Amino acid sequence: MTALAAALSSDARAELSKVRAFLRRDLLTAWSYRVAFFSEWVQLAFQAALFYMVGRIVNPATLPTYGGTRATYMEFVAVGIAVSVFVAVTVARVSAQIRQEQLAGTLEALLLTPTTPATIQLGSVAYDLLYVPIRMGIFLLLVALGFGLHFHASGVPAAALILVAFIPFVWGLGIASAAATLTVRRGTSAISYLLTGLMLGSGSYFPIAAFPAWLQGLARVNPLTIAVDGMRHALLAGMSGGELLRTAGILAATSVVGVIGGALAFRVALRRERRRGTLGQY
Amino acid sequence: MTVVAEATVRAGAAAPASPPALEVVTVDQVKRSFGVVQALDGVSLAIAQGEIHALVGPNGAGKTTLLRVLTGLVEVDSGFVRIMGLDPSRSMRDVHRRLGVVVSGARSFYMRISGRENLVFFARLHGFSRREAVARADELLDAVDLGDAARRPVSGYSTGMQRRLAVARALLGEPALLLIDEATHDLDPQSAARVRALVKEAARNGAAVLWTTQRLEEIRGFADRVTLLDRGTVRFDGTLPHLLMHAARDQFLLRLSGLRVARAQLTGPDGTRLGALTPSDAGGDHYVLTLDPGAVLGDALEALGSMGARLLSCSEATPSVEEAYLTLIEGART
Numbered sequence: 001m002t003a004l005a006a007a008l009s010s011d012a013r014a015e016l017s018k019v020r021a022f023l024r025r026d027l028l029t030a031w032s033y034r035v036a037f038f039s040e041w042v043q044l045a046f047q048a049a050l051f052y053m054v055g056r057i058v059n060p061a062t063l064p065t066y067g068g069t070r071a072t073y074m075e076f077v078a079v080g081i082a083v084s085v086f087v088a089v090t091v092a093r094v095s096a097q098i099r100q101e102q103l104a105g106t107l108e109a110l111l112l113t114p115t116t117p118a119t120i121q122l123g124s125v126a127y128d129l130l131y132v133p134i135r136m137g138i139f140l141l142l143v144a145l146g147f148g149l150h151f152h153a154s155g156v157p158a159a160a161l162i163l164v165a166f167i168p169f170v171w172g173l174g175i176a177s178a179a180a181t182l183t184v185r186r187g188t189s190a191i192s193y194l195l196t197g198l199m200l201g202s203g204s205y206f207p208i209a210a211f212p213a214w215l216q217g218l219a220r221v222n223p224l225t226i227a228v229d230g231m232r233h234a235l236l237a238g239m240s241g242g243e244l245l246r247t248a249g250i251l252a253a254t255s256v257v258g259v260i261g262g263a264l265a266f267r268v269a270l271r272r273e274r275r276r277g278t279l280g281q282y
Numbered sequence: 283m284t285v286v287a288e289a290t291v292r293a294g295a296a297a298p299a300s301p302p303a304l305e306v307v308t309v310d311q312v313k314r315s316f317g318v319v320q321a322l323d324g325v326s327l328a329i330a331q332g333e334i335h336a337l338v339g340p341n342g343a344g345k346t347t348l349l350r351v352l353t354g355l356v357e358v359d360s361g362f363v364r365i366m367g368l369d370p371s372r373s374m375r376d377v378h379r380r381l382g383v384v385v386s387g388a389r390s391f392y393m394r395i396s397g398r399e400n401l402v403f404f405a406r407l408h409g410f411s412r413r414e415a416v417a418r419a420d421e422l423l424d425a426v427d428l429g430d431a432a433r434r435p436v437s438g439y440s441t442g443m444q445r446r447l448a449v450a451r452a453l454l455g456e457p458a459l460l461l462i463d464e465a466t467h468d469l470d471p472q473s474a475a476r477v478r479a480l481v482k483e484a485a486r487n488g489a490a491v492l493w494t495t496q497r498l499e500e501i502r503g504f505a506d507r508v509t510l511l512d513r514g515t516v517r518f519d520g521t522l523p524h525l526l527m528h529a530a531r532d533q534f535l536l537r538l539s540g541l542r543v544a545r546a547q548l549t550g551p552d553g554t555r556l557g558a559l560t561p562s563d564a565g566g567d568h569y570v571l572t573l574d575p576g577a578v579l580g581d582a583l584e585a586l587g588s589m590g591a592r593l594l595s596c597s598e599a600t601p602s603v604e605e606a607y608l609t610l611i612e613g614a615r616t
Binding site: 116 | 316356371375376378383391392394399404408455
């Protein structure tokens with residue numbers, strides 16, 4: 001039994017060490033596209049400037065309060081942009097990665113190595129799961145400095161914890177999207193619609209109070225709303241330990257469901273493609 | 283529909299003193315269809331350790347499907363497949379540990395990163411530590427003569443270089459089985475010869491090789507056995523000399539003098555048809571004599587003598603693999 005456990009653990013370690021190889025591959029690839037690498041930042045800067053202008057015509061009275069203080073629209077929306085862009089970019093990259101591998105002919109080469117599908121899934125997104133949150137943090141820092149936003153430094157660890165609890169959910173969405181890509185090639189629309197719905201109904205750009213009453217109820221159980229709202233509380237007002245645990249706990253539970261659902265969808269898609277014999281087709 | 287099968291001793295077992303070669307691949311009565319298309323229809327095949335087994339056949343014959351079945355990426359509808367005793371669709375990881383594959387198609391690498399980084403990446407997926415992966419990648423890059431281009435992005439590689447890199451990748455895990463799909467398809471003769479030499483070396487080291495190709499003549503002196511697949515069915519399975527027997531059309535290259543005609547239909551004294559004489563591509567006094575079924579060379583030469591021709595030389599024409607291939611394919615379709 002101990003030998004079996006040791007073998008399993010050694011196998012798991014070997015699989016995890018492969019994730020580092022994926023990280024290196026994707027870092028080298030990203031660095032080879034330096035112009036795209038920097039243009040993403042320029043795009044984010046334009047988006048921030050746009051919302052700054054929008055913020056000047058928004059009535060502050062319509063915005064929620066955090067810790068008794070009313071946020072400015074820029075403070076409110078900066079967190080929303082950061083989290084929404086994080087979700088959109090991560091999901092897009094996770095599913096695009098599989099499509100990219102299909103088109104490049106490398107998916108078959110990957111699947112012909114003695115690597116588990118789970119490692120391939122994790123490895124394919126490891127770079128984005130690390131890079132995108134870092135990019136999000138830097139964006140928030142630059143926006144706070146550039147537009148004079150009042151974020152609580154003490155809320156940063158709590159915001160980071162919320163993000164960590166939320167990342168697997170986004171990954172799960174990405175895997176589900178990848179499964180759709182694997183099965184219907186360009187048919188990621190279903191996931192795109194779901195994603196757009198999640199983002200629109202999350203209060204990322206507008207307060208939930210602005211939604212119709214029936215939508216407000218749905219928005220409150222939207223995991224993205226919970227993450228965005230939690231991070232706003234953490235960064236704009238600080239967060240008590242109890243509040244933080246509650247938020248992170250809900251997100252962690254949602255993440256478990258998201259990852260299991262995504263992994264199952266991918267497994268089913270892979271199995272279906274092998275049965276149909278169309279795995280390497282594009 | 284006939285299957286030409288040859289009952290021969292498996293490669294490596296010819297000498298009584300040698301132990302029988304281990305059968306690495308066993309395929310028995312495999313069927314696989316895609317919709318209404320029957321891609322594989324009762325295909326059987328066996329490949330022994332150290333054997334290079336050529337898989338030939340026209341486009342759409344089912345060659346790539348068979349390869350994909352062996353990798354476990356495509357499941358069979360019925361039949362039996364074992365790689366080193368394992369079912370590839372159920373024990374995919376274990377099979378992939380000892381499997382090297384050169385996939386068809388020009389692209390299967392990360393084009394933005396170097397050939398060396400590509401190999402290191404795939405070596406890591408084969409379970410090598412980073413240090414081992416770098417050492418193995420460097421060793422193989424030298425073996426395929428890509429050492430100088432190792433640090434260049436793959437996007438700058440020629441087709442031949444990419445093929446050699448693909449062979450290097452297939453050899454990363456010191457495979458017991460190499461599956462090679464059209465590796466020399468679009469290569470110049472020099473690059474193709476280099477790829478074949480690498481594969482031959484792997485076979486000498488004990489790897490079983492399944493080599494699919496459309497370049498029929500390249501299997502001469504290279505493959506130990508040949509399977510001819512057509513419309514998902516095995517038309518021939520045996521050694522190359524036995525395949526070539528199907529091309530034997532009793533052709534002879536003659537040098538003649540004193541002949542006043544360019545071509546002639548030869549008949550015996552009793553009017554029996556003996557064969558046809560046609561000018562050879564070599565021109566001058568060179569001719570090709572094709573005997574009719576049942577005709578004897580001596581009778582044909584006598585008929586030529588009676589036409590005033592003097593025989594300067596006579597040699598048997600070498601049958602081409604393509605002729606054998608066409609005879610079998612066309613024979614099966616008529």
